[in-house]
Each structure stands twice: as structure tokens, then as C-alpha cells.
Amino acid sequence: MASSPTGGSPRQSPIEFEQSLAGPAAYLIHSRVQxxxxxxxxxxxxxxxxxxxxxxxxxxxxxxxxxxxxxxxxxxxxxxxxxxxxxxxxKDLSDAVADLAEKIGVGKGDKAEDTIAERLRPFAxxxxxxxxxxxxxxxxxxxxxxxxxxxxxxxxxxxxxxxxxxxxxxxxxxxxxxxxxxxxxxxxxxxxEPDGWAVVSDIDDTIKITMTADGLGIIKSTFADDPKPVPGMPDLYKLIDSALSPTWFYLSASPYNLYPFLHDFRDKYYPSGTIILRDLSWMNIGGLISSLTVNTQEYKEARLEKIHGWLPKRKCLMIGDSTQKDPEAYATL
The missing domain is CATH 2.60.40 (Immunoglobulin-like)
Known part of the structure; x- marks a missing residue:
């Protein structure tokens, strides 16, 4: 296994990391039962x-x-x-926060614990x-x-x-x-209007560093780290926005609970546009990993068809990476 970018421990694939989960963070139950x-x-x-x-x-x-x-x-x-x-x-998130902080190497009392609690709240x-x-x-x-x-x-x-x-x-x-x-x-x-340009952009590992190939990296970049843009992409998108004046769509396989987090990130680094997320929630940490890695091509194909139905005459520039089969999804349109 390769070393994880989040620390010295070996990198685990999302599936391997999901299987290794245990403790309060792994079983953070969404409170829909209430x-x-x-x-x-x-x-x-x-x-x-x-x-x-x-x-x-x-x-x-x-x-x-x-x-x-x-x-x-x-x-x-x-x-x-x-x-x-x-x-x-x-529910009280203190046990889940402490457990998740330990898993990703955050010290007790670290400022990152407050960040973890803030980002877990929409799921609880x-x-x-x-x-x-x-x-x-x-x-x-x-x-x-x-x-x-x-x-x-x-x-x-x-x-x-x-x-x-x-x-x-x-x-x-x-x-x-x-x-x-x-x-x-x-x-x-x-x-x-019907004519002009549209840009459809992936988010994870296209414009935001998420490390979707590394299960621990997904969790750390989502819940603890300050979100970081992929180097060079803010300048590229600024250039595209100036040259084409397009309508922007940001298409992610993330669950909708991350909308405020991703909305703030987009506002800070990229042109304003519509963020499209999966309209489902998850009941544990493994669910987030699955959302970002399972059936993402089919999900994105369906959303691309919807966007095309709204603006069928617009020329479309599609930007993505290979971690969620973006090229395969884009090729179907």
C-alpha cells in the first residue's frame, strides 16, 4: 500500500477504509428515527x-x-x-467527534475538533x-x-x-x-437564455482536493481540513468565465448535507453557479464514502441529461477527472 497523504499510515482504498471503521464515528446514526x-x-x-x-x-x-x-x-x-x-x-456529537478526530490524527482539544463538530452537525x-x-x-x-x-x-x-x-x-x-x-x-x-455556453464541472479532485482514492483522505478533507482548491483551477475558471460568460453547474456525488460546506468553498474560489448534489443522506461514515465512490457514473449521467434538457442549445464544456468516471459519464451526453 502507498503512504497516505494524510499521515504516515498506509493508504487504504475507500472500501478498505469503510471495512476498517469502528467506534462512535462509524455509527453516527442520522436522527430520522426521531x-x-x-x-x-x-x-x-x-x-x-x-x-x-x-x-x-x-x-x-x-x-x-x-x-x-x-x-x-x-x-x-x-x-x-x-x-x-x-x-x-x-444527538450529542462529542463521542463521534472524539472518535473521528482520533482516526484522522487530530489531537484532543485541537481546533480541528470544532471544525469536525460543525461539519457533522448537518448529518445529525x-x-x-x-x-x-x-x-x-x-x-x-x-x-x-x-x-x-x-x-x-x-x-x-x-x-x-x-x-x-x-x-x-x-x-x-x-x-x-x-x-x-x-x-x-x-x-x-x-x-x-437558450443560446451560449454552459460549463459542467466535477468538484471532488477536479476543483477541490478530496482524495477520493483514499478512504481516510476523504474523511479528513471533508470534516477536518480547510478545503483546498486544486492548484491552478481557480485561475483557469476565472479565465473561462471571462472568455465565455457561461452558465456554471457544479456536479458532485456528495450528499446534500455538505451543501453549505461546498457552497462556501465555491464562493471563495470559483464562479457562482448551481451546485448539484445527491438528494440522499447517509447514516454513518461509510455512507459518505459510498456516496462518493459507488454508482457515481450512473448518478452523473442522469443529472447531465437533466441539465441538457434545460439548455439543449447551449454549447457545453465539461471538466472532470477519472476518480468518479467523469469522462465515461460525459461521453454519454
Missing amino acids: MRYLDWVSSFLGHKNPRTHKVSKDDLIWLFDNTAFRNQSGAWEAEFVAAFFRKGSG DVIEPAMTVDVRIGQAGELCLGPSGPSGISSDMHKLPGSGYVDGKAVHPMAILRKNDHRQVKMTTHIA
């Missing part, structure tokens, strides 16, 4: 669900950036995705099915997103209200919350 049972059952009914709830101050909501396109009738349309959790509902909070939220798009109008499904995710196609949307620009839908809730929860909707 969700309201009737809400979970009714969430399978989708938009026919009679048991839905509006977001309250006790809920945590994420609104995912998206891209608006012209549909067949010429109206602006976009897929709106939201994730719902019960705020502060997760209770997901909330059957939730809805209204969003306002400036003065144009309002939309109702949801209800969320069994995984706490809602995904809806909506026509944008109003008019005056301009190619290459963006609008910022904002959640309409209750009077006693002063949070500002918003997203970015990128406007894309």
Missing part, C-alpha cells in the same frame, strides 16, 4: 400530502442555488430545491418531511416550495413570476418566514 412518523408516511404522497407544515423558527431550512431556463412555451422556469431540518435536534439534525416554505422573488411575486419528501428534501419545477429577467444576471429569492423569525434565508437563481 421525526414525526405520520409526517414521514404522508410525505410519500408528494404534492397530494394533506399533512404539511409551514417552516417555523424551530426549523432549519436551506435554499439551493439554481438556474432558470426558457421552457417550451418561452416562460422562465427553474427547479427549486430546499432542505428542511429540526434546528438543534441532533432531524430531517423534516412534509414541510413547505414560501419564497419571494423581489417584487415579481411568490412561490410555495414543497412539501418535502421522506429525505427532508423538496424539489419542484416552478415558473418564475413576473418578467424582466436578463441572461447572465441573477435574482435572489428569499424565504418568507413568520413574524417572530428574523432570519434571512435566500438563494441565487441564475438566468440563462
Whole structure:
């Protein structure tokens, strides 16, 4: 075995590392068992669900950036995705944090322990099915997103209200919350006319160092390290953005729980665009490894077909690496 880039221990493949896991971090159970049972059952009914709830101050909501396109009738349309959790509902993470810190060689009391706890939290909070939220798009109008499904995710196609949307620009839908809730929860909707360029970029080991060939490297780069860009890629993407003025899509096999982490990374180093993640969660550390390494080609092929369906006339530049079979997935489009 080769030496691991995360330390002196031998490098383990993702499968070998997953098989070697033991302890609290390995069995960090996602708290979906604490969700309201009737809400979970009714969430399978989708938009026919009679048991839905509006977001309250006790809920945590994420609104995912998206891209608006012209549909067949010429109206602006976009897929709106939201994730719902019960705020502060997760289990005590202290044992899992300590166990994970030991596995990746972080000393007790190290600042990295705080980072681990922060990044584990979205996997521990209770997901909330059957939730809805209204969003306002400036003065144009309002939309109702949801209800969320069994995984706490809602995904809806909506026509944008109003008019005056301009190619290459963006609008910022904002959640309409209750009077006693002063949070500002918003997203970015990128406007894309049918013609022009689009860039579809992988994230892991294409623009962000993730070490997907090394199980320990995946965990360390995801939960403990400051995220690092692949050398030269921020400058390359800045050049592409200036030359082509494309619509950007970042396609990753990571689970949606990593959205805030990846969103902040993208904002720091790369052009703004839509981040597309797997709409599933995981119940242990091995699940994260599987998400990044199992059936990634099939997942990416399906998402590429969706992007192509939105913008079939756009010329497309696809950028990836071989660790998740990006060339094979891209070749099918």
C-alpha cells in the first residue's frame, strides 16, 4: 500500500477504509428515527400530502442555488430545491467527534475538533418531511416550495413570476418566514437564455482536493481540513468565465448535507453557479464514502441529461477527472 497523504499510515482504498471503521464515528446514526412518523408516511404522497407544515423558527431550512431556463412555451422556469431540518435536534456529537478526530490524527482539544463538530452537525439534525416554505422573488411575486419528501428534501419545477429577467444576471429569492423569525434565508437563481455556453464541472479532485482514492483522505478533507482548491483551477475558471460568460453547474456525488460546506468553498474560489448534489443522506461514515465512490457514473449521467434538457442549445464544456468516471459519464451526453 502507498503512504497516505494524510499521515504516515498506509493508504487504504475507500472500501478498505469503510471495512476498517469502528467506534462512535462509524455509527453516527442520522436522527430520522426521531421525526414525526405520520409526517414521514404522508410525505410519500408528494404534492397530494394533506399533512404539511409551514417552516417555523424551530426549523432549519436551506435554499439551493439554481438556474432558470426558457421552457417550451418561452416562460422562465427553474427547479427549486430546499432542505428542511429540526434546528438543534441532533444527538450529542462529542463521542463521534472524539472518535473521528482520533482516526484522522487530530489531537484532543485541537481546533480541528470544532471544525469536525460543525461539519457533522448537518448529518445529525432531524430531517423534516412534509414541510413547505414560501419564497419571494423581489417584487415579481411568490412561490410555495414543497412539501418535502421522506429525505427532508423538496424539489419542484416552478415558473418564475413576473418578467424582466436578463441572461447572465441573477435574482435572489428569499424565504418568507413568520413574524417572530428574523432570519434571512435566500438563494441565487441564475438566468440563462437558450443560446451560449454552459460549463459542467466535477468538484471532488477536479476543483477541490478530496482524495477520493483514499478512504481516510476523504474523511479528513471533508470534516477536518480547510478545503483546498486544486492548484491552478481557480485561475483557469476565472479565465473561462471571462472568455465565455457561461452558465456554471457544479456536479458532485456528495450528499446534500455538505451543501453549505461546498457552497462556501465555491464562493471563495470559483464562479457562482448551481451546485448539484445527491438528494440522499447517509447514516454513518461509510455512507459518505459510498456516496462518493459507488454508482457515481450512473448518478452523473442522469443529472447531465437533466441539465441538457434545460439548455439543449447551449454549447457545453465539461471538466472532470477519472476518480468518479467523469469522462465515461460525459461521453454519454
